[in-house]
Amino acid sequence: MLSKGASPRGGQAWRTAKLVALSIFALGQAHQPAAAGPGAGGGPPSLAFREYRLRETTPTFGLNKVRNLIAKVSEKSTYGALAPKEYHALSVAEKFTYCMIHWENFSQNCAAMPLVVDEGKKLFAYYLGPDEKSWSKRQRTFLQENRAAVVQLLGQTILAKRTIGVNLKDAISETRATELIPLMESTFSLDPRDKDILTVLMLLMKNAKYAPFLHSPLYSKLYGDKSNYQSAVAASKTYESQILQQAQAFFRSRAKS
Amino acid sequence: MIALAALLCLAPSWMVTIPAGTYQIGKADHVDNPIRKVKVAGFEIARTETTNADWVKFISATGYVTDAEKRHNAMVFEPGLPEFRWIQDRTATWRWPNGKTRGDLTGKANHPVTAISFYDALQYCKWAHVRLPTLEEWEVACRAGTKTDYFFGSSPTKIGEYANVWHGKDHLKPDVSDGYMYTSPVGSFKPNSLGLYDMYGNVFEFCSGRVFSDHRPDEVHSRGGSWWCSSHACCFFNSADIGRVNIHASFSNQGFRVARSVGGVKK
Numbered sequence: 001m002l003s004k005g006a007s008p009r010g011g012q013a014w015r016t017a018k019l020v021a022l023s024i025f026a027l028g029q030a031h032q033p034a035a036a037g038p039g040a041g042g043g044p045p046s047l048a049f050r051e052y053r054l055r056e057t058t059p060t061f062g063l064n065k066v067r068n069l070i071a072k073v074s075e076k077s078t079y080g081a082l083a084p085k086e087y088h089a090l091s092v093a094e095k096f097t098y099c100m101i102h103w104e105n106f107s108q109n110c111a112a113m114p115l116v117v118d119e120g121k122k123l124f125a126y127y128l129g130p131d132e133k134s135w136s137k138r139q140r141t142f143l144q145e146n147r148a149a150v151v152q153l154l155g156q157t158i159l160a161k162r163t164i165g166v167n168l169k170d171a172i173s174e175t176r177a178t179e180l181i182p183l184m185e186s187t188f189s190l191d192p193r194d195k196d197i198l199t200v201l202m203l204l205m206k207n208a209k210y211a212p213f214l215h216s217p218l219y220s221k222l223y224g225d226k227s228n229y230q231s232a233v234a235a236s237k238t239y240e241s242q243i244l245q246q247a248q249a250f251f252r253s254r255a256k257s
Numbered sequence: 258m259i260a261l262a263a264l265l266c267l268a269p270s271w272m273v274t275i276p277a278g279t280y281q282i283g284k285a286d287h288v289d290n291p292i293r294k295v296k297v298a299g300f301e302i303a304r305t306e307t308t309n310a311d312w313v314k315f316i317s318a319t320g321y322v323t324d325a326e327k328r329h330n331a332m333v334f335e336p337g338l339p340e341f342r343w344i345q346d347r348t349a350t351w352r353w354p355n356g357k358t359r360g361d362l363t364g365k366a367n368h369p370v371t372a373i374s375f376y377d378a379l380q381y382c383k384w385a386h387v388r389l390p391t392l393e394e395w396e397v398a399c400r401a402g403t404k405t406d407y408f409f410g411s412s413p414t415k416i417g418e419y420a421n422v423w424h425g426k427d428h429l430k431p432d433v434s435d436g437y438m439y440t441s442p443v444g445s446f447k448p449n450s451l452g453l454y455d456m457y458g459n460v461f462e463f464c465s466g467r468v469f470s471d472h473r474p475d476e477v478h479s480r481g482g483s484w485w486c487s488s489h490a491c492c493f494f495n496s497a498d499i500g501r502v503n504i505h506a507s508f509s510n511q512g513f514r515v516a517r518s519v520g521g522v523k524k
Contacts (some may be wrong), residue, residue: 053473107343109502110493110500114499131476136345217495228488228489
């Protein structure tokens with residue numbers, strides 16, 4: 001719940017952050033949303049909705065250069081990795097783009113979440129990760145060691161594309177980018193189909209051990225002792241409001257500290 | 258009934274014969290594996306997963322070099338990693354399934370071979386004149402006539418009797434509560450009613466075939482979960498779920514068991 005007695009400093013931080021995000025969105029409202037996808041995603045199994053959930057958002061920082069380098073990686077079918085010399089020669093922004101469009105490792109057999117009925121009507125404990133691939137150790141190290149720059153690049157990419165693909169969601173989780181909460185909420189308001197944004201917000205609160213969320217019934221259902229990574233609840237406006245409000249309060253508490 | 262038929266058939270002792278028939282497989286609301294009846298031709302399936310000793314014979318006879326040996330990209334696990342996080346170890350191959358710093362195959366001849374890819378498993382099958390079971394065959398054999406999530410019932414509470422799985426709440430600390438952190442010797446746990454061991458846990462078992470949600474040509478499937486799988490993570494140690502991985506990916510929880518059609522290899 002939003003507290004009426006929230007600190008002026010925290011409240012101001014939230015209002016400023018959200019205003020900036022919304023203003024920039026307003027400038028682009030004449031354009032179609034970048035994340036054109038299926039509607040509700042309910043009913044019969046929807047591959048289209050799954051593909052929508054699995055979409056990636058491509059940053060533009062040095063994109064052509066990075067794509068050309070990746071194309072030269074010899075084993076295209078098996079992800080491969082840039083040679084250390086080429087990798088280290090990339091700027092921070094270019095490395096960011098490289099990480100967002102290229103995963104150097106495989107992912108585990110059971111990491112791919114099974115397709116479920118009425119996927120669009122559910123709120124999941126965990127968002128879908130990139131299919132069959134994961135970041136390597138050096139890629140994770142880059143994201144964490146350059147956190148401030150990465151968070152800024154993530155924000156710029158979300159603002160430019162007005163959507164948050166699985167790669168960006170994963171990077172937000174990896175860097176615990178709580179600074180982006182207002183922008184994530186603004187993006188969700190533009191495309192409420194993307195309930196995985198709510199999931200990322202919950203994971204940010206969970207990983208930070210944010211007490212109000214940890215003590216909520218929703219936390220018990222999705223992350224409690226009987227949960228697993230496929231846990232989900234039926235999505236509802238009540239849950240949606242609760243998550244958004246708790247995330248706002250969480251953001252304000254971070255701004256205060 | 259299936260068990261009786263299997264006993265009456267003349268499969269070699271290391272295999273079980275599944276008679277031709279129509280079988281119910283799948284699970285309610287499981288998009289990739291809905292409840293349905295499938296017609297299956299008679300086939301034989303190995304009682305156990307393919308072992309390191311079996312693999313050594315193949316390598317000795319052919320000199321085959323695995324994907325992980327060529328690409329140095331096998332994925333391994335060590336306690337302390339967040340859920341679903343694995344690390345690449347350039348030294349990991351079937352000879353050192355979790356990398357050279359985590360031990361070799363000494364005393365593990367009877368463990369399932371791991372750190373091999375689906376592609377590698379296919380090469381073994383060609384050499385051994387066998388094949389991988391199809392997704393449907395694996396499930397028919399695993400279920401042994403049952404319709405529940407597990408061949409021993411509806412609840413996973415007995416999983417520890419039948420399978421080498423991970424019992425910890427997460428993977429931050431080692432779990433050796435069942436005697437094994439990684440693989441166990443094949444046949445260390447109770448079999449299903451057909452006498453098939455380790456259908457759940459120990460290693461993910463590669464199967465041939467495609468599922469509804471497939472969208473890439475290089476993705477392949479495996480079933481049954483592994484020593485890594487836990488109730489709080491993927492819970493894939495059951496009769497319905499189907500894993501997905503790249504055809505050239507090598508993991509230290511990935512192996513296979515072989516099958517063959519009654520009367521020869523199914524083309």
